[in-house]
Amino acid sequence: MDGHAVGLNLGARWTHGVTENAVLVGGRMEKIHGDVRFEWDRAEPRRAWRLRGRGVDLALEPEVIEGARVPLVGRLCIAFGVFRGEAQGVSFDGVFGWAEELSVRW
16 A cells, blocks of 8 residues: 555446456556456354455454344445455455445345
């Protein structure tokens, strides 16, 4: 990171090969080719979430979990915390952010 602004945009399941997955460093965006998997324990969402894919190996250590259920429609779980790991050769250690899963019945 070396003093540069960094950002991530990662999606799973809804992207199916046409991804918006990317790493942004210092105003330069690098596309991540391929899908990213979000792995987390739905029974224990405070445990680390893992985000993995080609060139991506990150852990999100949740500090706050928020959730919502809409009867007969679906549920949302959002984990706010710090990322550690690597994406496209960029190291993330203590970068604050969030991950979420939205399940909707259509």
